[in-house]
Amino acid sequence: MRRVVLAAMIALGAVGIARADAPKESVEADASTRQVAITSSFTGTEILVFGAVSNSMQPSPEAGTYDIIVVVEGIPTPAVVRKKSRVGGIWVNTQSMRFASVPSYYAIASTRPVDEIADRAVLDTHGIGFDHVRMVRAVQSRTDATDPAELETFRQALIRLKEKERVYVKSDFGVSFVGRSLFRATIALPPNVPVAPLTAHVYLFKDGQMLGQYDSRVMLQREGIERYIHETALTRPLLYGIFTVMMAAGCGLAAAFAFRKPA
Amino acid sequence: MTLYLPIAEMSVSIVVYVALGLSIGFLSGLFGVGGGFLLMPLLTFLGVPSAVAVATSSSHVVASSVSGAITHYRRGNVDIKMGLVMLAGGLAGTYLGVAAVKILRQAGFFDLTISLIYVVFLGVVGTFILVEGINASRQAGAAGRPLARRSGQHSWMEGLPFKMRFPRSKLYMSVVPPLIIGLFIGCMSAIMGIGGGFVMIPAMIYLLRMPTGLVIGTSLFQIVFVAALATVLHAVENKTVDIVLATILIVGGVIGAQFGTIVGQKLRGEHLRLLLGALILLVAARMAFDLVLPPKDLFSLSAIAGAS
Numbered sequence: 309m310r311r312v313v314l315a316a317m318i319a320l321g322a323v324g325i326a327r328a329d330a331p332k333e334s335v336e337a338d339a340s341t342r343q344v345a346i347t348s349s350f351t352g353t354e355i356l357v358f359g360a361v362s363n364s365m366q367p368s369p370e371a372g373t374y375d376i377i378v379v380v381e382g383i384p385t386p387a388v389v390r391k392k393s394r395v396g397g398i399w400v401n402t403q404s405m406r407f408a409s410v411p412s413y414y415a416i417a418s419t420r421p422v423d424e425i426a427d428r429a430v431l432d433t434h435g436i437g438f439d440h441v442r443m444v445r446a447v448q449s450r451t452d453a454t455d456p457a458e459l460e461t462f463r464q465a466l467i468r469l470k471e472k473e474r475v476y477v478k479s480d481f482g483v484s485f486v487g488r489s490l491f492r493a494t495i496a497l498p499p500n501v502p503v504a505p506l507t508a509h510v511y512l513f514k515d516g517q518m519l520g521q522y523d524s525r526v527m528l529q530r531e532g533i534e535r536y537i538h539e540t541a542l543t544r545p546l547l548y549g550i551f552t553v554m555m556a557a558g559c560g561l562a563a564a565f566a567f568r569k570p571a
Numbered sequence: 572m573t574l575y576l577p578i579a580e581m582s583v584s585i586v587v588y589v590a591l592g593l594s595i596g597f598l599s600g601l602f603g604v605g606g607g608f609l610l611m612p613l614l615t616f617l618g619v620p621s622a623v624a625v626a627t628s629s630s631h632v633v634a635s636s637v638s639g640a641i642t643h644y645r646r647g648n649v650d651i652k653m654g655l656v657m658l659a660g661g662l663a664g665t666y667l668g669v670a671a672v673k674i675l676r677q678a679g680f681f682d683l684t685i686s687l688i689y690v691v692f693l694g695v696v697g698t699f700i701l702v703e704g705i706n707a708s709r710q711a712g713a714a715g716r717p718l719a720r721r722s723g724q725h726s727w728m729e730g731l732p733f734k735m736r737f738p739r740s741k742l743y744m745s746v747v748p749p750l751i752i753g754l755f756i757g758c759m760s761a762i763m764g765i766g767g768g769f770v771m772i773p774a775m776i777y778l779l780r781m782p783t784g785l786v787i788g789t790s791l792f793q794i795v796f797v798a799a800l801a802t803v804l805h806a807v808e809n810k811t812v813d814i815v816l817a818t819i820l821i822v823g824g825v826i827g828a829q830f831g832t833i834v835g836q837k838l839r840g841e842h843l844r845l846l847l848g849a850l851i852l853l854v855a856a857r858m859a860f861d862l863v864l865p866p867k868d869l870f871s872l873s874a875i876a877g878a879s
Contacts, residue, residue, distance in 0.1 A: 346575065347575070348575050348577075349573070349574070350582065351573050351575075351582050352582070387872060387873070388679060388872070388873045389870055389871070389872055390870065390871050390873065391869050391870050392866055392870075392871070393869070394865075397863060398683075398687075398862040398863055399862060399863075399864075399865065399866050401679050401680065401683065404679060462870070465870035466872060468870075469868070469870060469872040473872075499575065499581065499582035500582070502580075503580070530577070534575060534577050537577045537814060537815065538577045538578070541578060541806065541810060541812070541814075542810060545807040545810060546803065546806070548812070548814070549802055549803035549804070549805070549807055549812060551814070552803075552806065552817055553633055553799045553802050553803060555630075555814065555817070555818060555821070556630045556631065556633040556634040556637070556799075556821055557633055557634065557637045557795075559634045559818075559821045559822060559825050560633065560634040560636070560637035560821075561637060561638055563638065563825030563828070563829060564638030564641070564825075
């Protein structure tokens with residue numbers, strides 16, 4: 309009996325030593341697609357973000373030892389949220405709030421709701437979760453809301469509107485482990501996804517502590533005729549405008565000619 | 572089948588937009604109007620941003636008026652001199668209109684302004700055409716109402732300076748009224764994405780007292796150039812012209828217009844005017860409702876924060 313206890317103690321001690329010596333867990337990840345081409349037939353797509361926890365001590369995929377959060381973010385862009393109110397019987401934009409930068413696109417997937425994974429401070433620092441998205445307010449204008457409670461409603465309105473446009477996406481149980489260390493998440497890119505490079509941040513958590521982070525990039529690029537048209541419209545607007553007019557006039561004349569009555 | 576619009580940045584069904592182009596074209600051929608006043612609201616109902624809808628409508632106006640302008644020119648129905656004077660005002664007005672669109676978009680009042688202008692403009696014009704149509708169908712049994720043309724009698728316009736002779740219209744009058752009419756309609760058309768023929772034609776008949784035979788040709792002549800300038804300026808200043816959307820709508824539009832014209836020739840003029848008036852009022856009412864009814868969402872989001 310003593311021997312057994314001793315053996316067990318030794319074994320435990322060994323495990324303890326092994327634990328202390330074991331390399332810390334870290335995370336590595338990548339996206340299935342590095343380049344998404346926006347062509348004239350683009351109707352949205354999905355990218356797969358996958359990765360592995362190195363030195364995983366998770367006994368099974370279902371154990372839930374680790375939490376993974378995948379955040380796919382677009383570039384910071386300016387935005388204005390406006391609020392209507394009734395003025396003389398009609399609805400007019402009366403209040404607004406300007407943001408110097410909000411993510412053009414924001415998708416989050418996690419193994420469980422982010423608020424259960426870590427506390428506010430951590431989520432805020434990394435901009436994880438809809439309530440913690442990094443937003444920078446712009447210089448105030450005359451019609452800007454000032455009341456803090458009101459600021460919060462504007463912030464929430466922005467998230468809600470972006471969510472309605474499907475450019476902000478949340479999936480509370482969107483990350484799943486497929487092995488002791490391997491995990492995956494699919495991220496939907498809607499047809500109206502803002503065309504800009506995306507950054508995929510993958511965070512590894514255990515007991516509320518962040519153990520590691522891994523970033524990778526996904527390029528969104530207009531391609532083919534789509535790219536040509538967009539570039540021309542932005543860089544040579546005069547040429548683009550004249551060309552549009554010529555196309556319009558040409559169509560008008562062609563139709564008149566084709567349907568011409570035999571005189 | 573869907574297509575991604577490069578400027579509107581949305582994926583749309585080709586079938587829906589070709590059908591839209593065809594029906595707008597059909598109506599414009601039927602009534603002999605450009606159809607911009609229907610196209611712009613319908614595009615926004617379908618979710619196209621209103622600034623893109625306006626700019627793209629302008630290019631549609633070019634397509635729907637160019638062949639008519641050339642036909643009238645060949646038949647000698649264009650008073651070039653009067654057209655050029657109005658065009659001078661029209662081009663200046665277009666420039667002002669496009670600048671106004673830019674300012675209003677930045678201030679966040681574009682959607683509201685355009686709705687208000689549409690409601691007022693279409694309400695007034697629709698009522699006018701409807702009343703005219705009702706009167707005309709009442710009198711239809713009697714002998715055709717002769718349009719009184721008293722050239723030279725412009726009452727208050729007599730006193731205006733810069734008089735000019737317009738031999739084609741047999742008018743001797745100040746250039747100020749045609750310039751102002753051109754300016755006003757150029758400005759409106761750039762803001763609304765319409766040709767403005769349905770305002771210009773009554774103005775030319777009742778204010779300038781031009782011969783009716785020359786009115787349509789002359790107004791089309793200047794609409795083509797005003798709409799062309801509006802398209803180019805919107806492309807340069809606001810970057811809101813979507814050439815893919817324009818092409819789909821125009822291809823449907825010019826074909827639809829041919830069928831509309833054929834059907835239009837089989838209907839009586841006063842009935843057409845009744846229908847047109849009712850249609851314009853319907854669009855105005857629909858837009859008025861949107862202004863008055865509490866919006867589904869009090870908040871709206873826009874990407875333009877000053878610069879881009």
